[in-house]
Amino acid sequence: MSVPDSGGRYDLIVVGGGPAGYVGAIRGAQLGLRTALVEREKLGGTCLHVGCIPTKVLLHTAELLETMRAGAEMGIQASGLALDYGQVRRRMDRVVTTNFRGVEFLMRKHGIAVFPGDGRLLGPTRVRVAATDGSELILEGRHILVATGSRPRTLPGVVIDNHRVLDNAGTLRLPAVPRSLAILGAGAVGTEFASLFAAFGAAVTLIEMMPAILPLEDEDVSGVVAHELGRRGVAIRTGTAVTGVAASADGVR
Structure with missing residues (x-):
């Protein structure tokens, strides 16, 4: 060299x-x-x-x-x-x-x-x-x-292709608001995306492994944000671990 x-x-x-x-x-x-x-x-x-x-x-x-x-x-x-x-x-x-x-x-x-x-x-x-x-x-x-x-960290059994399974950059490049969206992780980034896409009309499910969303914040903060997201129609699934993701032409399971 x-x-x-x-x-x-x-x-x-x-x-x-x-x-x-x-x-x-x-x-x-x-x-x-x-x-x-x-x-x-x-x-x-x-x-x-x-x-x-x-x-x-x-x-x-x-x-x-x-x-x-x-x-x-x-x-x-x-x-x-x-x-x-x-x-x-x-x-x-x-x-x-x-x-x-x-x-x-x-x-x-x-x-x-x-x-x-x-x-x-x-x-x-x-x-x-x-x-x-x-x-x-x-x-x-x-x-x-x-x-x-x-850089974004993925999960075992989850392959990011930025077509159906997205990271933060891929989500920002979506050409249109999706009909439905599942968000894995309810930290600051996940709750931001849940809030804005729910306001834009998507059916949003927010999935978090810990007992509450925003697990690093005070319980009072977590409770207020969860209430507001629920009011906007976001389905929240806490205490839920993701074991795998299967993408197809029709969507993701």
């Missing part, structure tokens, strides 16, 4: 361009450090592209839809109320793109060198970057911040 070209020396090298990584890089630059950032996908990470930001856009739409449906009680009469999910997705994409461009601007503003590619630690001061264009280079730094984030 040929020795990669040197990519330069830096005071701080950040591996990972999500909320922890790009904010850490900005702070380093503000403190006068010559800073580099390595990211193999898009700046902003999971939160910006397939997590917090797009789901909050959908939740805002769901909240507005629920409010408009209750308008008659407040003396507001509306007819022909309907959800255009294609427009919902287009707005979601616009919000994500706007924020992504904002992060790119902040990198330029603070003079941060961004290296698209996979970063691998070679020691306490060196990072090898396998760039997206096929080249390789080595960065030298006095300090290295590892902020590589996380």
